Amino acid sequence: MGIKSVLILGATGRTGRLVVEQALQQGFEVTALVRHPEKLGAWLNHQNLEILKGDVLNYPDIFNAVQGNDAVVSALGRDGRKTAILDKGTANIIRAIEHSRVKKFVCLSSLGAGSTKKLVGWKLKVMIWLAGLRNSFEAKAEQEMLLYQSSIDFTLVMASSLTNSNGTKEKRHLSFLPNQAPCFWRTPPKISRVQVASFLLDQLMQSAWQRKTVCLVGA
Secondary structure (H helix, E strand, O other), rough: OOOOOEEEOOOOEEEEHHHHHHHHOOOOOEEEEEEHHHHEEEEOOOOOOOEEEEEOOOOHHHHHHHOOOOOEEOOOOOOOOHHHHHHHHHHHHHHHHHOOOOEEEEEEOOOHHHHHHEEHHHHHHHHHHHHOOHHHHHHHHHHHHHHHHOOOOOEEEEEOEEOOOOOOOOEEEEOOOHHHOEEOOOOOOEEEEEHHHHHHHHHOOOOOOOOEEEEEEEE
């Protein structure tokens, strides 16, 4: 697919920072659109990292950020502004990509949202409700709908609960389409952020999940 440059969104988050780290290690030219550049820490002065200060909720910021990049990876999650970053932010991202040369959009979401809601049992649904995440999961369902209504090439990765393990003991993972997935009546096996970051970047060079939602869990 010839992807050399990638815009990473959510780059200062716990998973996003790992995506930045792995992308730089793999030799990508990386652009990070962030509201707080100082949070990138050790990577601030990397020769292959361009840092743009901005906000996906501000369309001119995301439009300018996607220009010149071959792909976009989003590890955005809800923040202090609640869920707008997921639904309105995704709408802005899609619109910007449609007016750019971007070849692929890879987006991280959560197992149990949208088309994967039916795959999780009552225990996880109760946990989502108790944690006050219902609105967030509804926004992620809207995010999925917006992607399928668009014309862009995307892969939407619905991951199970994330851990901060370094991933060395978790070399295996399972990925499958929602209609081929087992139903997790308890809670799906957790997966490390390191593995998720690696999987997101792998999708830049693969077409197996083109314009598809893929479930990702630990094994």
